[in-house]
Amino acid sequence: MTSLSNLKISFIGGGNMASALIGGLINQGAKASNIFVADPFEGTRARLKTEFNIASKESISALSEQIKTSDVLVLAVKPQQFKEAAAELKSTLETSEKKPLCLSVAAGIRTQDMGRWLNHQRLIRAMPNTPALIGQGMTGLYASKDASKEDRLNAENICLAVGKITWVDDEKQIDDITAVSGSGPAYVFAFLEALESAGVAQGLTPEQARLLASQTVIGAATLATQSTETPAVLRERVTSKGGTTYAALQVLEKKQWAAILGEAIAAASARGQEMGEEFGKD
Secondary structure, three states: OOOOOOOOOEEOOHHHHHHHHHHHHHOOOOOOHHHHEEOOOOOHHHHHHHOOOOOOEEEOHHHHHHHOOOOOOOOOOOOHHHHHHHHHHHHHHHHOOOEEEEEEEEOOOOOOHHHHHHHHEEEEEOOHHHHHOOOOEEEEEEEEOOOOHHHHHHHHHHOOOOEEEEEOOOHHHHHHHHHHHHOOHHHHHHHHHHHHHHHHOOOOOOHHHHHHHHHHHHHHHHHEEEEEEHHHHHHHOOOOOOOHHHHHHHHHHHHOHHHHHHHHHHHHHHHHHHHHHEEEEE
8 A cells, every 4th residue: 555645646627526535635644746637627727726736737638647657546527527538548548557546436437337438447436425525524435356455445545534434345335325425415404404494483593593403413413423322222312202302203203204315315326326327328
């Protein structure tokens, strides 16, 4: 395994997730001089220079020399742009003596399609989420059979720089992770919206409702993370039969909110598989 301070990493795409990873890497000891980015937007490149002093280029071909010396290539483009980016990358990888690990953070794009488009088999899929922007991300990882132990360790170190990780052995489970934690922050934000609105409807000011809702979610999530008890036990401990919490949970159970959330997550996972089929076509 190469230490973060010596690891050379090229990013294809410099958007929010790439920026979160770059910031986390630098905070954990990676050198800005060892990180390179290809992004077509001048504003993005200027921001990366200002925030991290990162060298960037306007295209993959312009970054080809840096790609050829990289240990890891992070593919941080949108799923619908992946195939086009891979086609441009293929010639660079084929003419490179040093074959980098390719680490993709694109939802839905399968390793079999990546391998075919890139003519390259050392592949790892990562599914981080947006709390990575503040170092509190959750990332699921899946490695192709050709990824080495060192590849896995390097991918771990990159993703640990912005939060926690979990590995899966079945690539299909990356779609499940996408549905639970990749899309999960949106469910939490939707819950916060609803909690704030309900508080305002009961007579609280918008400022009070937002503070109460957000701090309650932070506190409850932190307690669940630090406790040895399951969420079910923690829920039971704040639910006295006949009390206020019991009254609220009775309504939620009557409306079958757990079943609704289960359906939503199943739909998100299915969409991930559909995206693999949709964007994986030649």
